[in-house]
Amino acid sequence: MEQHNLEYYKIGGLIRKYRKEKDLKLMELSELTGVKSAMLSKIENGRLIPTIPTLFTIINKLGVRADMFFGQLAQGDEFPGYIFIPKQNFTKYEKEEGAVGFHYQSILEFNYDGGAIQVSLLTLEPNSSRPQVATAAFEFIYILAGDIKYELEDKSFQMTAGDALFFDGNIPHLPQNNTNHAATLLVFYLFTSN
Missing domain, CATH: 2.60.120.10 (Jelly Rolls)
Incomplete structure (x- = not known):
């Protein structure tokens, strides 16, 4: 069975991407989700990782399927002992x-x-x-x-x-x-x- 690590610190960027695709301002997403805009800002900026219920509320209100969202966080390759990054x-x-x-x-x-x-x-x-x-x-x-x-x-x-x-x-x-x-x-x- 192939094991995937999730790159949790991409959560904020993905949320921002989907929010902007929906042409929503931070305050509008706050109203939709009930999550304070200050907390949403911290989440989007990678300064805070949301709880699972909060994350599911946000992606649900953005109309994103959970499997699609978490699939984008998957890191499929096993660490070979080094990473070269041009x-x-x-x-x-x-x-x-x-x-x-x-x-x-x-x-x-x-x-x-x-x-x-x-x-x-x-x-x-x-x-x-x-x-x-x-x-x-x-x-x-x-x-x-x-x-x-x-x-x-x-x-x-x-x-x-x-x-x-x-x-x-x-x-x-x-x-x-x-x-x-x-x-x-x-x-x-x-x-x-x-």
Whole structure:
């Protein structure tokens, strides 16, 4: 029997895709499902994994068959001990709707017993903006190029190429680029099943 792992951290992007295909605004989906728009936003942005009843409510109201939805989350190949990812296979995605100057590329999404890891490349344009966010994961940030200020709730860190930061993503956080040049960050999300 072939075993499939589910890439749970694609749930938010799939929900956003189906919502936009139905030409629904976040508030309209909130009214349809009874799920608060703030929670829907966190789910779509990969910052929160919904409970099974909430997920089924959302996909039902979007008119998506459960088998089709979960089939898109299936990761059918068994891990051979390595994964090579050519840069042309990096996938652009939107993490926060309405964020300005945040350009994400997913490099790797991998599930393992006990959790999952997502590795992204973030290009942060000068004067980028969004509010602080929280993520239900541990995060590791490594600055590849440029200078940024990284806010963790009420603390801030000046970071330059080669600097790193590890933190509990549940702490509200925000990278800021107040320079005239783009900054590039490698972002690791470590999701645990605990």
